[in-house]
Amino acid sequence: MSRTELVRRMVLSTIADDYENVDQIILPSIARDCARLGFTVARSEIVDALAKLIGDGLAKAYLLSTKEPFSAEIHGMPPLDVIEDDFRTYFYVTKQGIDLLRSDDSGWPFDDDGEVRQNWNSD
Numbered sequence: 001m002s003r004t005e006l007v008r009r010m011v012l013s014t015i016a017d018d019y020e021n022v023d024q025i026i027l028p029s030i031a032r033d034c035a036r037l038g039f040t041v042a043r044s045e046i047v048d049a050l051a052k053l054i055g056d057g058l059a060k061a062y063l064l065s066t067k068e069p070f071s072a073e074i075h076g077m078p079p080l081d082v083i084e085d086d087f088r089t090y091f092y093v094t095k096q097g098i099d100l101l102r103s104d105d106s107g108w109p110f111d112d113d114g115e116v117r118q119n120w121n122s123d
Contacts, residue, residue, distance in 0.1 A: 001107030004049075007041060009108065010034075011049040012097050015059060019071070019090035022046055023083045026091070036116055037109055050091055051077040058097035062090050 001009070010030045020026050027046050034041040053059035054077045061074040065088065078089050093101075109120040 003039070004045075006107070006109070007034075007045050008049045008053060009101070011046060011091075012053060012058060012093060012101055015091045016093045016098060016101060019062060019064060019092045021084070021087045021090050022050070022080055024087055026050075033110070037120075047080050050080075053097065054091075057094060058100060059091050059093055062092060063088050064090050 007030065010033060011026060014020055014026050014029050022043070027041075027043055030046060031041055050059060050061075054061060061076075061078050063072045063074060064070065065072075071090075074089070080089065109116055111117050
């Protein structure tokens with residue numbers, strides 16, 4: 001699995017169980033996991049991965065609010081050039097994204113306990 005595909009899968013996995021914000025959860029979580037694998041990841045790589053996931057129909061972007069309506073889908077990829085002050089933009093996996101995650105875990109670097117697989121190596 002290429003680095004780009006690995007980052008895409010990590011992003012997809014991170015947004016698979018809840019709405020997540022790039023700067024609050026997605027980037028810190030993936031940066032931590034990448035460090036365990038021996039490399040660093042940039043915020044721009046995460047944003048690019050999200051844009052491609054949205055373009056492929058595997059994820060969607062949302063504006064979340066504490067007032068009704070509590071969520072509103074954003075069509076396409078929102079601009080995320082800078083860190084948000086209000087953390088309103090979130091991402092969530094689509095059914096198609098879940099199907100992809102379930103269909104193929106070859107190349108995934110972590111076992112069921114979250115430990116790095118002994119036989120894992122990057123391309």
